[in-house]
Amino acid sequence: MDEALRLQFLLQTLGDANRLRIIRFIGAGECSVGEIVSATGLSQPLVSHHLRVLRERQVLEPRRQGPFVLYAVKDPRLLDALGIFLQLTINVENKASRQPMFCCPPWWQRNKSK
């Protein structure tokens, strides 16, 4: 699986407003399905559906505790990464406040594997 496909996989997983709301809530701390349902206002089956997707794609991790199933974000770096993207959405036009805040080797220079 090449870079573009791996990135597509992750970005598609995260590219849904409801899943983002779920991740945002879980990011504040491990919580149960019921709590997510209440917090988001989504139907219980819909939340379970999205949780399954996020679980299967290694974004979230479940843990059974009594009758509840608690979910947590697997890799905390993900939350930071989302924060960076969120900043990008703020001033798409406003070039004035454009400054490189995060320096890292540009991904497209590493190896052009198609």
Next chain:
Amino acid sequence: MDEALRLQFLLQTLGDANRLRIIRFIGAGECSVGEIVSATGLSQPLVSHHLRVLRERQVLEPRRQGPFVLYAVKDPRLLDALGIFLQLTINVENKASRQPMFCCPPWWQRNKSK
């Protein structure tokens, strides 16, 4: 438009392998449509289609030069951000090498606007 919707918009725009390949190539420097077609191996209409999406969503910026239309990445921070996400795709399992590399205010703490 709330945070989740803005993020969804951006992530969906980027969540396509062909668009990522196009962005990766353009990221290396402003280039024409024809060059992108050759570099990616995609059909010309398909490239034009994706360029339109990326243009309309403020990711790329076109500039006419003679018979050519040159495209460039509008906000260079986007390339860094993609690099960060790419790193996240490397060791989804491998928790050993998990270390917070980018610190920024967790986006889900700023304001829980549903």
Next chain:
DNA sequence: TATTAATATAAGTCTTGGTTTATATGAATG
């Protein structure tokens, strides 16, 4: 101005995936 090269658009097909409704599993409690 007619032609060619470069790019854009339109229409049509087909797949992916988000959502709802209904039902199943699984653990706790009486």
Next chain:
DNA sequence: CATTCATATAAACCAAGACTTATATTAATA
């Protein structure tokens, strides 16, 4: 063991969007 609460799954519907084929636009050149 039966019932209830918490969560998961299944099926069906629907819309968004990626891709192809065909055609239109725009600029350079003869």
